[in-house]
Amino acid sequence: MSDDSKGSGSTGINTRLAHAGYNPRDYHGFVNPPVVHASTVLFPDARTMDRRAQKYTYGTRGTPTTDALAEAIDELEGSAGTILIPSGLAAVTVPLLAFAKAGDHILVVDSVYHPTRHFCDTMLTRLGIETEYYDPAISDITTLMRPNTTIVHTEAPGSNTFEMQDIRAIADAAHARGAVVMMDNTWATPLYFRPLDFGVDISMHAATKYPSGHSDVLFGTVSANAKHWEQLHDAQIALGTCASPDDSYQILRGLRTMGIRLERHQQSALELAQWLETRDDVVKVLHPALPSFEGHDIWKRDFKGASGLFAFVLKEPDAAKHKEAGFAFLDALKIFGLGYSWGGYESLAVMANLADRKIAKAPEGGPLIRLQIGLEDVADIKRDLEAGFAAVKAAR
Structure with a gap:
């Protein structure tokens, strides 16, 4: 459904x-x-079978259940087609395999989701594809483009540190050299940012997060514009990365309430981020919707909203004590679960490891604590965080 009226x-x-x-x-x-x-x-009959002259031919090529979800995603993304795959990571790896070949050079933002970096540094390297990581603050990537640059991968906000990217400027520069532009849009979802409207060719989403909303489904969606849809779809068929009908049904059901859930996630997270900014035991809050955030102007210009994921730097001047301070904070939390992923109804916390960064600098002053703000009452979440700060103070 590439008609823009479908999405807006x-x-x-x-x-x-x-x-x-x-x-x-x-x-x-x-x-x-x-x-x-x-x-x-x-x-x-045999003639129909020989020509595959019917809508459904084999389970890997879709069912009425998977089609219902793909059509809903197309409507949200404004895309020509969407593939459904078994995980959010596969939503990144499949399109990379679909459009990269041996001898290619690809550009990947340095604030990228770590498993994406791992895939590039291992599987793509073995296939003869060179990955170069670039600073998320760079808008004009022209000087980074080579004759063999075929893909520019973006992610905004960036994983853990939430750097914003000027997606339109990056897409224009990439297209001028013939490269395909991809974006991991999991944080905003197509409700708050539609990548294809800003020049992106391939929009990726870990539907494990907000579309699911209940921390019980692994799922990915990849949506393409008309120019790139057939190649993406052919790659999925070749790789056999089909999604199950049960999981597709669960994601479609989650979509029905995603809008109102996101409103609550956004409201609660922003209120808590503003509160954290007032605390002496916090060095910095990393949330794109805060005016103090370096990439706030881009977020305000391009995005329609913010989700429930952000981070802050817990104050600990002694670098040797960063990990222990983080442990003390996290272990005191009762409402927050200690777990990876996000986008579910429950609040989660994790101490981010930024050791994989090559260009983008990690914030200084203490450990980086990433928070997923769930659907609990803000007053209760705030008391839980206060217990964490008290534990750090007591440990000192």
């Missing part, structure tokens, strides 16, 4: 989320689509 029409976003991707009249009026479990699909 007269109806509100929550209305579109409630109805996108499925018409109950297609299945006897049932509100939710059926979960179609399929591997083998039968043909009415």
Whole structure:
């Protein structure tokens, strides 16, 4: 559904989320689509089978359940097509494999999700593809482009440290040299930022996060513009990276409430970020929606909202004690779970490791604590964080 009116029409976003991707009249009026479990699909006759002249031919190529979700994502993204795959990491690796080949040079932002970096430094290196990491603060990447640069990978905000990127400027420079532009848009979701509207060719999303919303599904979506859709789709078929109908159903169900959940995540996280800025035991708060944040102007210009994930630097002047201070803070938390991932209904905290950075500098002054703000009451979350600060003070 590449028609832009599908993604920015007269109806509100929550209305579109409630109805996108499925018409109950297609299945006897049932509100939710059926979960179609399929591997083998039968043909009415040999001629039809020989020509594959029917909509569904084999389970790996889609079912009514997966089509319902893909169509809903296309409506949100304004994309020509969407593939559904088993994890958020696969949402990055599959398009990289789809568009890179031996001898290519690709540019990847240095604030990238660490598993993406690991894939580039291992699998892509073995395939003869060179990865160069670039500073997220750079808008004009022209001087970094080479004759063999085929992909520019972006992620905004950046993992853990939330650097903003000027996506339009980067896309224009990449396209001038014939490169494909990809973006990991998991933080904002297509509700708060639509990459294809800013020149991105491939929009990736870990649907494990906000579309799922309940920390119980691993899932990825990749959406492409018309120019790049066929190549992306062909790669998925070749790799066999299909998503299960049960997980697709769960993600489609999560989409129905994602808008109102994101509103709560955004409101609570911003209130807590503003509160953290007032504390003497916090060096810096990394949240794009804060006016004090370095990339705030880009966020304000291009994004429609913020999600529930941000970070802060816990004050600890002694670098040798950073890890112990972080441990003391995290171990005192009761409402916050200590776990990776985010986007679910529950609050999570983790001490970020930025040792993989090559260009972008890590914030100084103490350990970096990343917070996923869930749907709990803000007053309770705040008391939990206060317990963490008290534990750090007591440990000193």
